[in-house]
Amino acid sequence: xxxxxxxxxxxxxxxxxxxxFWCNPISGHATLYWYQQILGQGPKLLIQFQNNGVVDDSxxxxxxxxxxxxxxxxxxxxxxxxxxxxxxxxxxxxxxxRTVNTExxxxxxTRLTVV
Amino acid sequence: xxxxxxxxxxxxxxxEAFLTINCTYTATGYPSLFWYVQYPGEGLxxxxxxxxxxxxxxxxxxxxTYRKETTSFHLEKxxxxxxxxxxxxxxxxxxxxxxxxxxxxxxxxxxxxx
Numbered sequence: 001x002x003x004x005x006x007x008x009x010x011x012x013x014x015x016x017x018x019x020x021f022w023c024n025p026i027s028g029h030a031t032l033y034w035y036q037q038i039l040g041q042g043p044k045l046l047i048q049f050q051n052n053g054v055v056d057d058s059x060x061x062x063x064x065x066x067x068x069x070x071x072x073x074x075x076x077x078x079x080x081x082x083x084x085x086x087x088x089x090x091x092x093x094x095x096x097x098r099t100v101n102t103e104x105x106x107x108x109x110t111r112l113t114v115v
Numbered sequence: 116x117x118x119x120x121x122x123x124x125x126x127x128x129x130x131e132a133f134l135t136i137n138c139t140y141t142a143t144g145y146p147s148l149f150w151y152v153q154y155p156g157e158g159l160x161x162x163x164x165x166x167x168x169x170x171x172x173x174x175x176x177x178x179x180t181y182r183k184e185t186t187s188f189h190l191e192k193x194x195x196x197x198x199x200x201x202x203x204x205x206x207x208x209x210x211x212x213x214x215x216x217x218x219x220x221x222x223x224x225x226x227x228x229x
Contacts, residue, residue: 003158004158031215033216033217040221040222041221041222042119042204042206042219042220042221042222043159043204043217043219044219045216045217045218048215048216055215055216056216091158091159093159095215103149103161103164104161104217105161106151106158106159106160107158108157108158109158
């Protein structure tokens with residue numbers, strides 16, 4: 001079974017530029033998450049989708065971050081314009097809704113450096 | 116809101132030593148509890164989980180017991196190996212609300228020396 005795929009693996013941009021990350025979840029997983037992991041901290045949820053609807057985006061900085069999940073499969077996360085403090089690893093995860101308390105499977109992440 | 120507190124690292128142990136990584140949580144409901152591990156250069160992987168009070172999760176020699184009375188989920192292993200060197204994250208999920216997203220602790224780096 002293929003895991004969660006993310007691209008790119010690494011990205012370096014200047015502040016005020018824009019950037020987009022892509023995620024392809026495990027086939028059949030209805031729930032998709034984007035997390036931000038700043039160096040030395042645990043991952044923090046940015047947004048949760050169920051199919052193509054948003055379940056929770058309360059911690060997404062909506063003035064600069066946006067995310068979409070068209071057709072309930074792939075997802076993109078965009079930052080525009082980027083700030084220095086956005087330097088972090090952006091993790092995508094997916095899980096099934098068929099059972100309660102099912103685990104989330106994580107991709108390897110995209111490491112973003114804003115200079 | 117929900118939160119998870121882990122002991123700070125790094126934790127440095129010799130091979131075959133006993134490991135404990137403390138984790139306590141604050142939650143409004145009855146969360147499920149998880150330990151995730153991040154090996155160097157790899158993504159987060161589920162290590163073990165427990166979904167209700169007094170449940171014990173176990174995997175690869177690691178164990179953790181869901182203690183509701185002390186709101187704790189400490190990770191233990193009787194004899195660590197060099198290959199256990201990684202960052203360990205305690206996390207909870209309030210799955211009963213439908214939200215299901217994980218709230219993570221800050222992580223504890225374990226270094227095991229031969």
